[in-house]
Amino acid sequence: MRKEDTVKLISAEGFEFVIDKKAAMVSQTIRNMLTSPGGFAEAQHGEVTFPEISTTILEKVCQYFYWSLQYASRSANTMEEVPFPPCNSLSTIVSVIPAVCQQ
Numbered sequence: 001m002r003k004e005d006t007v008k009l010i011s012a013e014g015f016e017f018v019i020d021k022k023a024a025m026v027s028q029t030i031r032n033m034l035t036s037p038g039g040f041a042e043a044q045h046g047e048v049t050f051p052e053i054s055t056t057i058l059e060k061v062c063q064y065f066y067w068s069l070q071y072a073s074r075s076a077n078t079m080e081e082v083p084f085p086p087c088n089s090l091s092t093i094v095s096v097i098p099a100v101c102q103q
Contacts, residue, residue, distance in 0.1 A: 009048050010050065
């Protein structure tokens, strides 16, 4: 996979997730950072740092991006469940929706 087809998401602890750019673009916030004409550093380097999101939560966000990308065009009846257990769901939602999952 070519570097320009990927995006690096960096957690608060400095862990780096290299994911497909298409998956990252599920997030309107990340899309704006990477495509805005204002010359954001994120667009120039293909990296987005989330200083307030832990590695564990950012991993779940990445999983959600791939899940969303795979099932976005399917009807609700044919979708699989979101790929993380309910015990993590509330924490994940509270942590990331304001930061990265605006759609």
